[in-house]
Amino acid sequence: MKLAIIGGGPSAFYVASRLHKLLPQTLDYRIHLFDRLWSPHGLVRYGVAPDHPEVKNCTHKFDEAALDRRLRFFGNVNVGDNPSPLQHTVKLPLSSIFSNYSHVVFATGCTLPKRHSELPPSASCISALSMVHWYTQHPNAPSPPPLDKLSHVSLIGNGNVSLDVARMLLTNVDVLRKYDVPERVLDVLAESTVKHVSIVGRRGPLEAAFTMKELREMINLPDASMVPLAPELLQPSEGVPLTRQQTRVLQLLSKGSKNTFGTTAKTWSLDFYRSPAGLMVPSSENTRSQLSLAHTVVDPATQRAVPTGETSTVATDLVVTSLGFHGEPTAPYFDPGLGHLRTLSNRIVTNAGTTLRNVYGSGWASAGAHGVLAATMMNAYDVAETIVNDHMKHGGRDESRPVAGGDTGGAQN
Numbered sequence: 312m313k314l315a316i317i318g319g320g321p322s323a324f325y326v327a328s329r330l331h332k333l334l335p336q337t338l339d340y341r342i343h344l345f346d347r348l349w350s351p352h353g354l355v356r357y358g359v360a361p362d363h364p365e366v367k368n369c370t371h372k373f374d375e376a377a378l379d380r381r382l383r384f385f386g387n388v389n390v391g392d393n394p395s396p397l398q399h400t401v402k403l404p405l406s407s408i409f410s411n412y413s414h415v416v417f418a419t420g421c422t423l424p425k426r427h428s429e430l431p432p433s434a435s436c437i438s439a440l441s442m443v444h445w446y447t448q449h450p451n452a453p454s455p456p457p458l459d460k461l462s463h464v465s466l467i468g469n470g471n472v473s474l475d476v477a478r479m480l481l482t483n484v485d486v487l488r489k490y491d492v493p494e495r496v497l498d499v500l501a502e503s504t505v506k507h508v509s510i511v512g513r514r515g516p517l518e519a520a521f522t523m524k525e526l527r528e529m530i531n532l533p534d535a536s537m538v539p540l541a542p543e544l545l546q547p548s549e550g551v552p553l554t555r556q557q558t559r560v561l562q563l564l565s566k567g568s569k570n571t572f573g574t575t576a577k578t579w580s581l582d583f584y585r586s587p588a589g590l591m592v593p594s595s596e597n598t599r600s601q602l603s604l605a606h607t608v609v610d611p612a613t614q615r616a617v618p619t620g621e622t623s624t625v626a627t628d629l630v631v632t633s634l635g636f637h638g639e640p641t642a643p644y645f646d647p648g649l650g651h652l653r654t655l656s657n658r659i660v661t662n663a664g665t666t667l668r669n670v671y672g673s674g675w676a677s678a679g680a681h682g683v684l685a686a687t688m689m690n691a692y693d694v695a696e697t698i699v700n701d702h703m704k705h706g707g708r709d710e711s712r713p714v715a716g717g718d719t720g721g722a723q724n
Contacts, residue, residue, distance in 0.1 A: 312340040318418035319346030320353020322674025325691030328376035360475040421636040421680035439633035458503035461628040468633035469512035470520035481535040513586040513616040537568035538580035599626040636680035
């Protein structure tokens with residue numbers, strides 16, 4: 312068996328490490344990992360906030376897998392027929408992969424940020440991915456925003472990535488210096504004049520996407536305080552049962568931040584039941600952008616946010632969208648309806664409905680951009696077991712090659 316894994320992030324390494332466990336040590340198989348970046352580990356390296364070093368502990372397991380002589384990593388390689396978004400990569404056609412490997416796993420993740428239809432990208436509106444890539448020094452990182460000229464930042468979306476960005480902006484540089492933060496990033500943050508961060512969510516606290524850990528870190532920020540929430544926002548509807556997580560969120564928000572509001576130079580707010588309706592960018596550098604917000608309520612039948620007809624406007628210096636991620640539309644077997652690859656029992660399904668033999672999807676590439684590392688690990692382990700089972704069905708002899716290129720031809724289930 313000779314396996315090509317396209318992508319070198321956590322899902323790829325979890326698949327490889329599981330195969331090391333499942334396959335006999337006497338089997339002379341090969342696993343080759345390909346990634347556009349020069350370095351492995353993907354989001355664990357370039358997507359985790361620097362002040363969360365414990366999340367990166369999984370790289371020890373990845374290193375163990377990489378020490379096995381049957382695994383090799385090839386960086387700076389762009390697999391596929393489309394141009395790479397990164398310079399200096401070697402182009403490797405997908406047809407070459409299919410003709411030289413008995414099995415292929417797509418572990419390419421979801422690399423593009425979702426855009427808001429009312430907030431076109433501009434100097435006043437950037438994606439959270441741009442911010443994350445900047446402070447983790449991704450090879451394709453953009454220039455830093457002019458933090459020395461900003462006082463108010465609006466984050467659209469209330470997931471963990473939003474809270475990561477807010478925490479980086481509100482944490483003292485001396486605290487961040489203890490972590491793996493590049494010196495050039497610290498220099499920019501040291502000059503920051505940001506005083507307030509608004510975290511905007513279209514639904515309420517019961518539907519918020521952040522985890523308790525992330526919320527607690529915001530609550531306990533040493534140099535910032537939270538704007539108190541209106542009591543009515545923390546009252547669940549009568550007769551609506553709450554999960555343990557939701558109960559704890561309401562309790563934590565009711566207590567407020569560790570620092571009393573008004574006692575710190577920096578502040579932050581959770582602006583629930585608000586959805587962007589437009590952004591007016593000023594013509595002068597001395598005036599702020601005007602972010603228009605539609606007020607919303609949650610439809611109890613669908614749990615979706617619906618506008619009430621009321622709107623308000625917030626004066627802000629920078630809007631950062633954090634609405635999730637999707638796969639690359641030009642990627643092989645991309646399903647535009649899903650925003651990622653379509654799989655059936657871990658096997659890639661083409662847009663024509665063909666299930667490809669010996670071709671698999673793992674992690675965010677096949678499941679979409681949601682879930683924590685533990686979920687990615689379990690999915691990757693399941694993919695590895697599928698690979699082994701398929702291989703053993705042929706008595707360990709996979710003489711057929713995966714389907715190359717389009718939706719037709721080749722072996723299929």
